[in-house]
Amino acid sequence: MAKTDVLKLMGTQVVKAGPSFEGVKLINNPFRTETLLSGDGSKTLEVLFFYTYEDQESDITITNGDLTPLVVEEGKLKGWGWIFVKQIAKLYDIDIRIDGLGGGD
Numbered sequence: 889m890a891k892t893d894v895l896k897l898m899g900t901q902v903v904k905a906g907p908s909f910e911g912v913k914l915i916n917n918p919f920r921t922e923t924l925l926s927g928d929g930s931k932t933l934e935v936l937f938f939y940t941y942e943d944q945e946s947d948i949t950i951t952n953g954d955l956t957p958l959v960v961e962e963g964k965l966k967g968w969g970w971i972f973v974k975q976i977a978k979l980y981d982i983d984i985r986i987d988g989l990g991g992g993d
Contacts, residue, residue, distance in 0.1 A: 889965040891934075894958060898938050905939065905950070915939045919955055927981025934960040935973065 889897075898917065905913045918936040925932055941954035958968040959976055967976065977984045 891960045891963050891965065894936070894960070894965050898936075898958070903939055905941070905954075913950075915950065918958075919950065924977070924980075924982045924984065927983070931961065931980050933966070933976065933980070933982075936960065 895918075900917055902914050902916055905915055917938050919939045920937045922935045922937070923932060924935060936958045937952075937955040938958065939950065939954060940956040941950075952970075956968060957970060957973050959966045959972060966972075973984070976982070
């Protein structure tokens with residue numbers, strides 16, 4: 889699947905998070921993106937992190953457990969989820985240091 893199709897499917901709209909008594913936080917999707925480079929420099933991966941947590945009773949602090957990573961290589965979706973990110977990092981010798989890595993799949 890092409891990255892443009894992923895963005896259409898996942899959506900790029902602003903979403904609301906957090907309980908109304910603490911205020912509502914507006915979140916852009918993807919929430920953030922990161923570029924990962926393989927250990928030998930031959931592969932570049934883009935990781936799109938989408939806010940997918942739906943517990944409206946939680947606080948409005950966003951953690952990695954609230955996000956779903958989608959991995960794109962050469963403009964195509966390669967895979968998604970925290971387990972996939974760990975696997976691809978190991979395969980391509982990518983040093984990833986993301987707080988709370990493995991927050992959910």
